[in-house]
Amino acid sequence: MRGLPIPDGSTPAANAENARELETNPRGDWSAQAIYSLGFLTLVSSFNYLDRSLLGLALPQIKAEMHISDTVMGLVSGLAFVLFYSIMSVPIAWAADRWNRRNIIAVGFAFWSFMTLATAWVGNIWQLAIARFLMGAGEACGIAPSNSMTADLFRAERRPLAYSIFATAASISSILFFPIAGWVGQHYGWRQMFIVAGLPGLGLALLFFLTVREPRRGASESRTARSDATSSKDKGTVRFWQSLRLLLGSRAYLALLAGSTFMGLNVFASSVWTPTFLTRVHGLSLGEIAATIGPLRGACGVAGVLLGGLLIDRLGRRHAHWRMTLPAIACILVGPAEAAFALSDHHVVWLGGFAVSAFLLLVHQGPVFAGVVAVAPLRTRAVATSILLFCSAMFGQAVGPLLVGVMNDLLEPAFGLQAIRYSMLIVAGTAVLAGLCFFIAGRATTREQRQ
Numbered sequence: 001m002r003g004l005p006i007p008d009g010s011t012p013a014a015n016a017e018n019a020r021e022l023e024t025n026p027r028g029d030w031s032a033q034a035i036y037s038l039g040f041l042t043l044v045s046s047f048n049y050l051d052r053s054l055l056g057l058a059l060p061q062i063k064a065e066m067h068i069s070d071t072v073m074g075l076v077s078g079l080a081f082v083l084f085y086s087i088m089s090v091p092i093a094w095a096a097d098r099w100n101r102r103n104i105i106a107v108g109f110a111f112w113s114f115m116t117l118a119t120a121w122v123g124n125i126w127q128l129a130i131a132r133f134l135m136g137a138g139e140a141c142g143i144a145p146s147n148s149m150t151a152d153l154f155r156a157e158r159r160p161l162a163y164s165i166f167a168t169a170a171s172i173s174s175i176l177f178f179p180i181a182g183w184v185g186q187h188y189g190w191r192q193m194f195i196v197a198g199l200p201g202l203g204l205a206l207l208f209f210l211t212v213r214e215p216r217r218g219a220s221e222s223r224t225a226r227s228d229a230t231s232s233k234d235k236g237t238v239r240f241w242q243s244l245r246l247l248l249g250s251r252a253y254l255a256l257l258a259g260s261t262f263m264g265l266n267v268f269a270s271s272v273w274t275p276t277f278l279t280r281v282h283g284l285s286l287g288e289i290a291a292t293i294g295p296l297r298g299a300c301g302v303a304g305v306l307l308g309g310l311l312i313d314r315l316g317r318r319h320a321h322w323r324m325t326l327p328a329i330a331c332i333l334v335g336p337a338e339a340a341f342a343l344s345d346h347h348v349v350w351l352g353g354f355a356v357s358a359f360l361l362l363v364h365q366g367p368v369f370a371g372v373v374a375v376a377p378l379r380t381r382a383v384a385t386s387i388l389l390f391c392s393a394m395f396g397q398a399v400g401p402l403l404v405g406v407m408n409d410l411l412e413p414a415f416g417l418q419a420i421r422y423s424m425l426i427v428a429g430t431a432v433l434a435g436l437c438f439f440i441a442g443r444a445t446t447r448e449q450r451q
Contacts (some may be wrong), residue, residue, distance in 0.1 A: 034153040037212050038162060041146045044109050044208060045169035047201050048142045050177045051116040051135065054197055056272040057182060057290060058190035060279050066125050070405040076129050085136030085393050089144060093386030096145035105149075106209035108141020113201025120194040144386040151373045152215040159373065160323060164309025164366030171305065171362070174298030182290015247384055252444035253375050256368055259437030260388050262430040263331065263364060264396020265403075269427050270338070270361075272401040277342075277424060280417040282350075293354070300358035304330075308363035324371060324442025327364035331435030334360045338428035342421050361431075364438060371445060400427070 055062075059073055096104050115135040122128045146166065154162040177197070185193040247253045278284040278293060308330065315322035337360065340353030372384050404423045411419035 030158075033213060037153060037215070038150060038165060040208055040212050041105075041149065042166050042169050042172070043204070044105060045142060045146060045166065046172040046177065047109070047113065047197075047204070048139050049170045049173040050181070050197055051112060051201070052139060053173070053178075053271050054116070054119075054181060054194060055132070057178070057275050057286065058185060058193060059272070059276050060286065061185070061190040062128070066128075068125055070408040071402070072125065073401075073405055076125060076132060085140045085397075088137050088140040089386040089390050089393070090383065092140050093144040093148075093383045096148055097383055100214050101145040101149050102209065102212050102214045104141050104145050106205050108138045109208060110138075110202055110205035111141075112138025113198050113205060114138075115198075116194055116201065117198030120191040120198075140386075143389055144383075147369050147373065147385045149215055150369075152217055158313075159370040160366050161309045161313045162366075163369040164305050164312070166369075167305045167309075167362050167365035168302050171298040171301030174294045174301065176298075178294030178298065179291045182287055182294065185290070186285065186287030247375070247387070250375055250444075251447075252371070252441050253384070255437050255441035255444055256371055256375075257388055257391050259328075259331070259364070259434040259441060260368055260392045261395045262434035262437065264392030265400035266334070266338075266396075266427050266430045266434065267361065268393075268397040269400030269404050270424075273404050273420065273424065277420050280420055296351075296355060297358040300355050301362055304359035305362050305366065309366050312367055321442050321446055323367050324438050324445065327367045328435045328438035328442065330360040330363035331431050331438060334431035334435075335428045338431065339425060342424040342428065364434070368438070371441065375445065400430075 055076075062068075063070075063073060092104065092108075112135050115131055115138060119128065119131040119135070122131055147163070150162055150166060151159065181193045181197055184196050274293075275286070275289050278289050279286075284293070308326065312323055312326050315326065334357050337353045337356040341350050341357060342353075344350040344353065368388075369385065372388055375384070403426060404420070407423035407426065408419050411422055415422065
């Protein structure tokens with residue numbers, strides 16, 4: 001029986017080797033293998049953001065071609081994607097807590113890339129909705145297993161920075177891939193844009209499978225935590241329901257859940273409707289949006305996530321509450337920045353508001369994921385993350401784009417194309433509510449850790 005794989009894809013010999021490595025080099029978080037794995041996971045996530053956000057960039061062209069309302073576009077861009085994403089996220093995360101996470105991510109990456117490619121050949125709004133529906137199924141294999149892998153690559157005190165690096169995926173997508181997609185869409189049409197986005201993902205999925213190693217579960221934990229995880233690994237279903245009850249009984253976890261849901265509404269509604277807002281209100285073309293606004297959002301986002309992560313990493317060593325206090329302040333400040341972006345006609349003001357919002361918008365992501373794995377039992381981290389993503393997606397991605405679309409149609413008789421200005425104020429308000437939730441989460445986490 002020696003050398004046969006155990007459920008998480010490791011072998012007993014490999015487990016022993018990893019354990020010896022951790023004990024002899026307990027502070028070696030940033031090994032070459034860990035850096036490569038985190039970098040590739042971030043690249044995979046950047047394609048995740050690109051593929052789901054392409055529809056927002058293509059909305060004006062698709063609306064003109066298919067002659068549909070903003071409400072319908074809100075449904076297709078939000079609900080059609082998120083429905084299967086949310087349905088599949090928890091069972092996929094349950095599998096990721098027990099089986100090889102690298103394989104799950106690789107298969108999901110290949111599938112959602114294929115569905116992105118297939119979107120180029122849809123003929124009507126129903127086919128577009130089906131393509132989005134199936135793309136969501138593939139993307140459900142991405143973030144939760146990736147977060148679980150990252151937790152096993154880095155110790156608890158290093159995770160906020162590691163997760164902040166992982167959170168740069170959206171910004172990388174905006175800086176590197178968005179301008180290319182926009183240029184293709186501007187010159188060759190929205191269908192070719194989906195082809196250019198989908199094809200590379202198929203090759204990268206194979207490379208990910210061949211070169212990234214599955215980390216041993218609990219490799220970054222103390223010896224006691226590893227022992228507890230090993231002794232309970234056969235308690236599958238019972239452990240899941242027990243852990244679920246513990247999570248739902250945690251005020252810190254519930255506050256993280258609520259804050260992430262509000263920010264999900266903000267991020268998804270903004271990503272879907274910002275290109276249309278810029279076209280209607282400021283007259284920017286698709287190419288101009290992709291070549292200027294996309295990179296600006298990406299550069300500011302990378303700066304905010306990395307600087308925020310470094311600051312949280314440093315302050316958190318002295319006082320743990322900064323791990324959630326700083327993200328809470330960032331979210332609250334997003335509100336007035338986005339209101340300035342939506343309402344101002346002065347170029348410097350609305351562009352400045354956009355830049356400030358982009359800088360602060362994703363500061364919370366790394367600390368929130370780190371907070372989730374801190375309160376979750378070792379073998380339910382992927383499930384804990386997936387529940388958070390489920391709520392963020394179902395109420396954020398499904399409701400956010402749809403709510404803005406409905407408000408656009410309701411306000412259009414009174415305000416015409418300017419109606420989207422006032423619909424986007426919904427986005428600004430949710431960021432403030434998220435910040436208040438993260439304040440509560442930080443205080444609750446401190447109290448629960450003292451008990």
